[in-house]
Amino acid sequence: MQIFRPAVRPNARLSATIASVVAGAVALGAMLASPPARAEEAAPIDEIGISAQPVNDDGPIRTRFDYQIGPGQSLEDGYNVSNRGTAAQTFSVFATDAFNTDEGAFSLLDTGVAPTDAGAWVSFSGEPSVQVTLQPGESTTIPFTMRVPDDATPGDHAGGLVASVQSPDGQVIVDRRLGTRLYVRVPGDLQPNLSIAGISASYTPNVNPFAGETTITYTVRNAGNVALSGDLKAEVRGLFGIPLAAPVQEELSEMLPGSTRTVTTTISGVGQWVYLNPLVTVYPRVDETAPNPGPLLSVSRDTVVFAVPWLLLGLILLALLVWGGLRLSRRRNDARAKEWMEHAEAEARRKAETERESVSAGSGA
Template sequence: MSRGQPVLGRCTVQSFPTRARPISRLAALLALAFLAGTAAAIAPAAGSFAEGDDGTIGISGAPLADANTTGRTRFSYQVSPGQTVEDAYVVANTGTVAQTFAVFATDAFNSEDGGYGLLDTGVAPSDAGAWVVFDGGTTKLDILLQPGESKVVPFSVTVPADAAPGDHAAGIVISAVSPDGQVLVDRRVGTRLYVRVPGELQPNLTVSSMTASYEPTLNPFAGDTTVTFTVRNAGNVALGADMIVGVTGVFGVGLGAAVEEELSEMLPGSTRTVTVVVPGVGQWVYLNPYVSMAPKVDPEALNPGPLSVVHRDIVIFVVPWVLLALVVIGLGVWAWIRFSRSRNDRNAKAWIEHTEAEARRKADAERDLVGAGEGSRGVSES
């Protein structure tokens, strides 16, 4: 590596993202100009490839497979404090040029999108990543491999005597630094590593900071309810969950279509903000959004005992403006019809009364006229 030449991180990871090592602001600017950043590959053997002037650079890494560990894609151990377990990692040069690879371990964490991430290359691990030692007692190896060549890298994991019970997450990383134009690129491949320490296990998944909002539509019986909440793994066991998010109304009647999703694994101490949209919820004034999570553990994890379902809900009130407008319009039409009918009835009654009065008046006039004529004849005869 030439002095003053920046190193840009590029990472391809087996089933989780890792973060590239930041070297300088210039490297970050060049990253924006030349690369898209971190890439992820979910496969039994991960690889990173780049076309260069001198050939293709390729990395591959996977747990050593034997009669008892065929098909492994990660490392998972149940180790008591003070004990040591030994294993091996296979590093391969899948490119077309000779390359020096750095192999080391570091701690894991959950990224913002819920992925399985690893600490930056320059950050020293303090948990399970610091428990990994390679041959010779070193925590980092530099291995030169020819194209197509692979090497088995033995290592040991020693759990400290004071290690806390529960799941400790880390990863074994292969790093290859090579030129890419005007920068040096650090391509990394990682494999998950879990150390599960027996003892007092405390599975504890919590839901907090729950909020909800409603987006109406022209159809008063359909709308979207957006539910946002924070999930925290406050225990010492890595947990995932089968999650249901829905909305109920008065008397617990279900509204809309409840959404079923899987909450990906959350490492101890991690926090994640989740947003779910529940469609087809009518404007029924009283809405009761809820989230229900059934925690679960990895099949290779220690048995933490019974896992309780986590439930959280809130209440929101939705003013059905469209429905109210329709009701107001309907009442207006009904009132107008009633008013029109009443007015017509009054007019008809008045017309009938007028007609009857006119008929009576004419009858009285004719009767008076007939009476006058008869009186005139009687006088003449006299």
């Protein structure tokens, strides 16, 4: 953040009036000796810049701290802090615990909140924090000690090292922090375990009975003691496991032990096939820099949704009613035609009989 210092500008109009009065009262040389009114140059802007990273001497470049230490053991390491700003700054360096936000981001405890896990295992010459003042462009390496308590539980413990600069901004103190991830793997019974704690689904129909949407909501839980990320796959199947739409795949960012995350996925192009079987699968993995925790098993969970094509059924019912009405009308017409034919035949027979009787009567006479 840039802090501006306003320049001081004299009142130009008042200065001009005074200069005119002096010019009328004294000699021309005295007037020429009067300095013109001008604005002072703006003060330089102080920019605060922080750079901090693990020490990378002769080994591979590190972007985070990864340790595998047993209970009661300790090690030494260093944190390189640099002042990238334009003014001298006092840095506070400390360690704290990490957690996952509701959105799944890796985050650190606020400044002033005491850590209880991996952040509490770091000390700077026996102190929980250290302060150092650096000139612009100056860097320094801050040594620290990581000691794992005797009663530390097996698995991953996450935290972060923080370089903080506090500066006033009006009446507010702004805390600018830069953190570096810190992971401690305590050997023992490692249990990499991502599970699906719950799942629900709903169906949104479309005018086109084959273009609906299925929305799946489920909760992923890291029920083990190893930090895991993974890949998610959501799909919808029908009877006999027949796929009804293209599956949706997405990435699951790292989840720390004990954390949960709710995921909502929408699958398009799902027809109204009455019986729908939404299914989600989690394929866990670990960060490429983390130690191998052993076999990682995928986990799946499904549910059932009924998508009845009411519109299609309504059209079919209407078509059946029309067909039935036409068939009934045709039957009635056929019956009436048959009755008329029978009546006509009966009349013809009656007339013929009458004519024969008339002819017979005439012959007898």
